[in-house]
Amino acid sequence: MSTAVPRITPKRIDVEVAGSTLPVARLDLPGVPRGAVILLGEADRLGDRVVELMNGLAEHGYESLAADLGALGTLRDDAAAIAGLSALIDHLGDARDWHGQQIGVIGFGYGGRIALRAAAELDLGAAVSISPSDLSGSHDGRPALTDSARPVDTPWLGMFGAFDDDAPPAAVARLRERLTDPSPAYTEFVTYPGVDGDFFHESAEALGHAAMFDSWQRVIEWFNLRVVPRPTPRAEIWSLKQAISHS
Secondary structure, X not given: OOOOOOOOOOEEEEEEEOOEEEXXXXXXXXXXXXXXXXXXXXXXXXXXXXXXXXXXXXXXXXXXXXXXXXXXXOOOOHHHHHHHHHXXXXXXXXXXXXXXXXXXXXXXXXXXXXXXXXXXXXXXXXXXXXXXXXXXXXXXXXXXXXXXXXXXXOOEEEEEEOOOOOOOHHHHHHHHHHHOOOOOOOEEEEEEOOOOOOOOXXXXXXXXXXXXXXXXXXXXXXXXXXXXXXOOHHHHHHHHHHHHHOO
Protein backbone atom coordinates (compact mmCIF):
# COMPACT_ATOMS: atom_id res chain seq x y z
CA MET A 1 0.00 0.00 0.00
CA SER A 2 1.45 3.37 -1.03
CA THR A 3 1.55 6.26 1.42
CA ALA A 4 0.56 9.73 0.23
CA VAL A 5 3.27 12.36 0.52
CA PRO A 6 2.15 14.97 3.08
CA ARG A 7 1.44 18.40 1.64
CA ILE A 8 3.06 21.46 3.21
CA THR A 9 0.79 24.46 3.78
CA PRO A 10 2.63 27.69 2.87
CA LYS A 11 2.69 30.59 5.32
CA ARG A 12 0.67 33.68 4.39
CA ILE A 13 2.67 36.87 4.86
CA ASP A 14 2.68 40.47 3.63
CA VAL A 15 5.64 42.07 1.85
CA GLU A 16 5.97 45.84 1.64
CA VAL A 17 6.46 47.13 -1.90
CA ALA A 18 6.86 50.89 -2.40
CA GLY A 19 4.31 51.73 0.28
CA SER A 20 1.86 49.01 -0.74
CA THR A 21 1.26 45.61 0.81
CA LEU A 22 1.58 42.50 -1.33
CA PRO A 23 0.04 39.23 -0.01
CA VAL A 24 2.56 36.42 -0.43
CA ALA A 25 2.64 32.67 0.20
CA ARG A 26 5.99 31.38 1.53
CA LEU A 27 7.07 27.77 1.88
CA ASP A 28 10.21 27.25 3.99
CA LEU A 29 12.14 24.00 4.22
CA PRO A 30 14.25 22.64 7.10
CA GLY A 31 17.87 21.63 6.79
CA VAL A 32 19.82 22.95 3.80
CA PRO A 33 17.45 23.59 0.88
CA ARG A 34 18.89 23.42 -2.62
CA GLY A 35 17.67 26.86 -3.67
CA ALA A 36 14.74 29.26 -3.75
CA VAL A 37 12.11 29.94 -6.40
CA ILE A 38 9.68 32.84 -6.81
CA LEU A 39 6.38 32.01 -8.53
CA LEU A 40 4.59 34.88 -10.25
CA GLY A 41 1.03 33.98 -11.16
CA GLU A 42 -2.36 35.40 -11.85
CA ALA A 43 -5.06 34.57 -9.33
CA ASP A 44 -7.61 33.77 -12.02
CA ARG A 45 -5.24 31.35 -13.80
CA LEU A 46 -3.38 29.53 -11.03
CA GLY A 47 -5.88 29.44 -8.19
CA ASP A 48 -5.30 26.58 -5.76
CA ARG A 49 -2.69 25.08 -8.08
CA VAL A 50 -0.08 27.45 -6.65
CA VAL A 51 0.11 25.33 -3.45
CA GLU A 52 0.56 22.20 -5.54
CA LEU A 53 3.38 23.86 -7.51
CA MET A 54 5.12 25.04 -4.34
CA ASN A 55 4.98 21.51 -2.94
CA GLY A 56 6.29 20.18 -6.25
CA LEU A 57 9.28 22.49 -5.93
CA ALA A 58 9.78 21.42 -2.31
CA GLU A 59 10.07 17.79 -3.44
CA HIS A 60 13.18 18.87 -5.37
CA GLY A 61 14.64 20.90 -2.51
CA TYR A 62 13.42 24.39 -3.39
CA GLU A 63 11.88 26.84 -0.96
CA SER A 64 9.46 29.23 -2.63
CA LEU A 65 7.50 32.45 -2.56
CA ALA A 66 4.31 32.90 -4.60
CA ALA A 67 2.61 36.18 -5.42
CA ASP A 68 0.24 37.79 -7.89
CA LEU A 69 1.88 41.10 -8.83
CA GLY A 70 -1.45 42.22 -10.20
CA ALA A 71 -2.49 42.74 -6.57
CA LEU A 72 -0.24 45.81 -6.65
CA GLY A 73 -2.19 47.24 -9.59
CA THR A 74 0.89 46.74 -11.79
CA LEU A 75 -0.75 45.09 -14.81
CA ARG A 76 -0.12 48.18 -16.93
CA ASP A 77 3.32 48.96 -15.56
CA ASP A 78 6.14 46.48 -16.06
CA ALA A 79 8.60 48.69 -14.17
CA ALA A 80 6.39 48.62 -11.07
CA ALA A 81 6.09 44.84 -11.38
CA ILE A 82 9.89 44.48 -11.57
CA ALA A 83 10.12 46.64 -8.43
CA GLY A 84 7.67 44.25 -6.77
CA LEU A 85 9.75 41.25 -7.81
CA SER A 86 12.89 42.97 -6.50
CA ALA A 87 11.13 43.40 -3.15
CA LEU A 88 10.39 39.67 -3.09
CA ILE A 89 14.05 38.92 -3.83
CA ASP A 90 15.09 41.25 -1.00
CA HIS A 91 12.64 39.49 1.30
CA LEU A 92 14.22 36.13 0.48
CA GLY A 93 17.61 37.61 1.30
CA ASP A 94 16.51 39.12 4.60
CA ALA A 95 14.35 36.23 5.78
CA ARG A 96 16.19 33.19 4.39
CA ASP A 97 19.60 34.45 3.22
CA TRP A 98 19.01 33.70 -0.48
CA HIS A 99 20.68 35.90 -3.06
CA GLY A 100 21.07 36.34 -6.82
CA GLN A 101 22.21 33.16 -8.50
CA GLN A 102 20.59 31.01 -5.79
CA ILE A 103 17.12 32.19 -6.86
CA GLY A 104 14.98 31.10 -9.80
CA VAL A 105 11.81 32.79 -11.08
CA ILE A 106 8.87 31.18 -12.85
CA GLY A 107 5.94 33.20 -14.16
CA PHE A 108 2.54 32.32 -15.63
CA GLY A 109 0.62 34.71 -17.90
CA TYR A 110 1.45 38.25 -16.81
CA GLY A 111 3.94 36.74 -14.37
CA GLY A 112 5.61 35.07 -17.36
CA ARG A 113 5.97 38.45 -19.02
CA ILE A 114 7.66 39.81 -15.89
CA ALA A 115 9.91 36.73 -15.58
CA LEU A 116 11.25 37.52 -19.06
CA ARG A 117 11.76 41.18 -18.20
CA ALA A 118 13.51 40.13 -14.98
CA ALA A 119 15.88 37.89 -16.94
CA ALA A 120 17.12 41.02 -18.68
CA GLU A 121 17.21 43.33 -15.66
CA LEU A 122 17.99 41.32 -12.52
CA ASP A 123 20.78 39.00 -11.36
CA LEU A 124 19.15 35.59 -11.04
CA GLY A 125 20.06 31.95 -11.40
CA ALA A 126 17.35 31.06 -13.93
CA ALA A 127 13.98 32.27 -15.26
CA VAL A 128 11.00 30.49 -16.82
CA SER A 129 8.00 32.03 -18.59
CA ILE A 130 4.90 29.91 -19.17
CA SER A 131 2.38 31.40 -21.61
CA PRO A 132 3.70 34.98 -21.12
CA SER A 133 1.00 37.54 -21.91
CA ASP A 134 0.86 40.19 -24.64
CA LEU A 135 3.30 38.70 -27.11
CA SER A 136 1.89 40.34 -30.22
CA GLY A 137 -0.82 42.74 -29.10
CA SER A 138 -1.23 45.55 -26.63
CA HIS A 139 -3.77 45.10 -23.83
CA ASP A 140 -4.56 47.75 -21.22
CA GLY A 141 -1.79 49.97 -22.57
CA ARG A 142 0.98 47.37 -22.34
CA PRO A 143 3.43 47.18 -25.28
CA ALA A 144 3.75 43.93 -27.19
CA LEU A 145 6.37 41.66 -25.64
CA THR A 146 7.87 41.04 -29.08
CA ASP A 147 8.72 44.77 -29.17
CA SER A 148 9.67 45.42 -25.54
CA ALA A 149 11.67 42.28 -24.69
CA ARG A 150 15.40 42.82 -24.28
CA PRO A 151 18.38 40.42 -24.52
CA VAL A 152 18.68 38.42 -21.31
CA ASP A 153 21.58 37.95 -18.91
CA THR A 154 19.78 35.21 -16.97
CA PRO A 155 19.17 31.84 -18.68
CA TRP A 156 15.52 31.92 -19.81
CA LEU A 157 13.07 29.18 -20.82
CA GLY A 158 9.81 30.08 -22.57
CA MET A 159 6.95 27.60 -23.03
CA PHE A 160 3.87 28.15 -25.17
CA GLY A 161 0.70 26.41 -26.30
CA ALA A 162 0.29 26.19 -30.08
CA PHE A 163 -3.42 27.12 -29.78
CA ASP A 164 -2.87 30.08 -27.45
CA ASP A 165 -4.55 33.08 -29.10
CA ASP A 166 -2.26 35.42 -27.14
CA ALA A 167 0.87 33.67 -28.48
CA PRO A 168 0.41 32.92 -32.20
CA PRO A 169 3.32 31.08 -33.86
CA ALA A 170 4.44 34.18 -35.75
CA ALA A 171 4.73 36.16 -32.49
CA VAL A 172 6.71 33.37 -30.81
CA ALA A 173 9.04 33.30 -33.84
CA ARG A 174 9.55 37.08 -33.61
CA LEU A 175 10.34 36.82 -29.91
CA ARG A 176 12.83 34.04 -30.64
CA GLU A 177 14.58 36.25 -33.20
CA ARG A 178 14.68 39.13 -30.74
CA LEU A 179 16.28 37.06 -27.96
CA THR A 180 18.27 34.16 -29.37
CA ASP A 181 21.23 35.78 -31.13
CA PRO A 182 21.89 38.93 -29.07
CA SER A 183 21.30 37.46 -25.58
CA PRO A 184 24.46 36.80 -23.53
CA ALA A 185 22.63 34.01 -21.66
CA TYR A 186 21.13 30.83 -23.09
CA THR A 187 17.47 30.92 -24.12
CA GLU A 188 15.18 28.06 -25.07
CA PHE A 189 11.70 28.01 -26.64
CA VAL A 190 9.21 25.12 -26.37
CA THR A 191 5.79 25.04 -28.09
CA TYR A 192 3.29 22.29 -27.28
CA PRO A 193 1.00 21.13 -30.13
CA GLY A 194 -2.75 20.93 -29.75
CA VAL A 195 -3.06 22.90 -26.48
CA ASP A 196 -3.90 26.45 -25.42
CA GLY A 197 -2.16 28.74 -22.95
CA ASP A 198 -3.42 26.84 -19.89
CA PHE A 199 -1.47 23.69 -20.74
CA PHE A 200 0.23 23.77 -17.33
CA HIS A 201 -3.01 22.60 -15.70
CA GLU A 202 -3.90 18.92 -15.42
CA SER A 203 -6.08 17.76 -18.32
CA ALA A 204 -8.01 14.64 -19.24
CA GLU A 205 -6.93 15.10 -22.86
CA ALA A 206 -3.80 13.19 -23.87
CA LEU A 207 -2.02 16.20 -25.41
CA GLY A 208 -2.90 18.40 -22.44
CA HIS A 209 -1.68 15.86 -19.91
CA ALA A 210 1.56 15.33 -21.86
CA ALA A 211 2.17 19.10 -22.08
CA MET A 212 1.56 19.59 -18.35
CA PHE A 213 3.87 16.73 -17.41
CA ASP A 214 6.64 17.64 -19.85
CA SER A 215 6.59 21.35 -19.00
CA TRP A 216 6.98 20.65 -15.28
CA GLN A 217 9.89 18.30 -15.92
CA ARG A 218 11.56 21.02 -17.97
CA VAL A 219 11.05 23.57 -15.20
CA ILE A 220 12.77 21.37 -12.63
CA GLU A 221 15.63 20.47 -14.99
CA TRP A 222 16.12 24.15 -15.87
CA PHE A 223 16.44 25.13 -12.22
CA ASN A 224 18.58 22.14 -11.29
CA LEU A 225 21.10 22.97 -14.01
CA ARG A 226 21.28 26.72 -13.42
CA VAL A 227 20.25 27.80 -9.92
CA VAL A 228 23.38 27.73 -7.76
CA PRO A 229 22.77 25.33 -4.84
CA ARG A 230 23.44 26.38 -1.28
CA PRO A 231 26.46 24.46 0.07
CA THR A 232 25.88 22.08 2.96
CA PRO A 233 27.93 22.46 6.17
CA ARG A 234 30.12 19.53 5.08
CA ALA A 235 30.76 21.18 1.71
CA GLU A 236 31.70 24.44 3.43
CA ILE A 237 34.17 22.60 5.71
CA TRP A 238 35.69 20.83 2.68
CA SER A 239 36.06 24.16 0.84
CA LEU A 240 37.73 25.69 3.89
CA LYS A 241 40.15 22.75 4.15
CA GLN A 242 40.95 23.06 0.45
CA ALA A 243 41.63 26.77 0.81
CA ILE A 244 43.90 26.19 3.83
CA SER A 245 45.82 23.39 2.09
CA HIS A 246 46.54 25.62 -0.91
CA SER A 247 47.42 28.74 1.11
